[in-house]
Amino acid sequence: VSFGFEEVTESEKVARVKGVFRSVASRYDLMNDLMSAGVHRLWKHDAMNKLNPQPGERHLDVAGGTGELARAFLDLADKAGKRRGIDAKATAIVCDINDAMLEAGKARADNAKWNGRLDWVCADGQNLPYPDRSFDAVTVSFGIRNFADRVEGLKEFRRVLKPGGRLGVLEFSHMTAPALQAAYDTYSYNVIPRLGSLVAGDRESYQYLVESIRQFPDQETFRAEMENAGFSRVSVTNFSGGIAALHFGWAV
Numbered sequence: 001v002s003f004g005f006e007e008v009t010e011s012e013k014v015a016r017v018k019g020v021f022r023s024v025a026s027r028y029d030l031m032n033d034l035m036s037a038g039v040h041r042l043w044k045h046d047a048m049n050k051l052n053p054q055p056g057e058r059h060l061d062v063a064g065g066t067g068e069l070a071r072a073f074l075d076l077a078d079k080a081g082k083r084r085g086i087d088a089k090a091t092a093i094v095c096d097i098n099d100a101m102l103e104a105g106k107a108r109a110d111n112a113k114w115n116g117r118l119d120w121v122c123a124d125g126q127n128l129p130y131p132d133r134s135f136d137a138v139t140v141s142f143g144i145r146n147f148a149d150r151v152e153g154l155k156e157f158r159r160v161l162k163p164g165g166r167l168g169v170l171e172f173s174h175m176t177a178p179a180l181q182a183a184y185d186t187y188s189y190n191v192i193p194r195l196g197s198l199v200a201g202d203r204e205s206y207q208y209l210v211e212s213i214r215q216f217p218d219q220e221t222f223r224a225e226m227e228n229a230g231f232s233r234v235s236v237t238n239f240s241g242g243i244a245a246l247h248f249g250w251a252v
């Protein structure tokens with residue numbers, strides 16, 4: 001499998017990806033804001049609205065990092081419950097392979113507010129420690145491109161989803177206008193590693209992130225991968241001209 005420009009074994013990729021996120025954990029949210037001028041928050045907001053969280057549901061956020069999506073899920077589910085006078089509380093689990101990311105998230109999350117409804121679990125998204133049909137919704141944002149075997153990951157998400165459960169995958173993707181792709185490539189290859197070096201003191205990790213984005217399949221190819229893994233009616237929503245895309249599908 002590839003890790004940036006290099007070919008490595010699957011276990012080597014897992015170890016190196018861990019190293020990347022251990023290194024960037026403490027500056028992770030700040031770097032996201034700087035790299036995307038804050039726009040990643042809007043993409044995540046739109047993605048969670050599309051997922052349509054409901055009271056009483058169980059949500060798993062794979063590669064959840066600092067837990068932004070899980071908290072959004074609980075917020076939106078509570079709002080939906082309030083509108084309809086339903087008291088049942090949703091619960092969410094942030095699962096990440098990297099304890100440094102989870103610790104950074106825990107330190108920031110208002111855990112008291114969630115009163116045991118928000119859990120943090122260190123596990124590999126390709127091998128989830130949950131029985132079949134455990135969740136109503138699974139999300140992965142900016143995480144699946146780091147998996148050693150993406151297709152295995154998708155199958156695993158389907159396994160833990162209840163029939164009719166939904167999967168939302170938010171990931172960097174490919175620009176829909178080829179002319180813009182050139183400008184975006186220039187930005188990402190030149191500016192992002194430099195920002196990484198300045199803000200997080202780590203140029204190499206950001207170089208890897210840029211390269212892993214370039215290697216991720218385009219919208220239609222990834223849609224087919226989701227369908228092959230057992231998701232139906234997969235829809236694609238492009239954000240900011242395809243810099244990111246949300247793939248949404250139903251587990252059947």
Ligand code: SAM
Pocket residue numbers: 017018021062063064065066067068095096097098101123124125126140141142143146147148
């Ligand atoms: N979802 C968060 C967000 O959108 O801000 C974090 C995204 S961050 C770019 C990628 C995350 O994927 C990191 O926290 C990393 O530790 C995690 N990760 C990478 N490979 C993983 C795997 N195989 N299983 C679980 N998490 C993984």
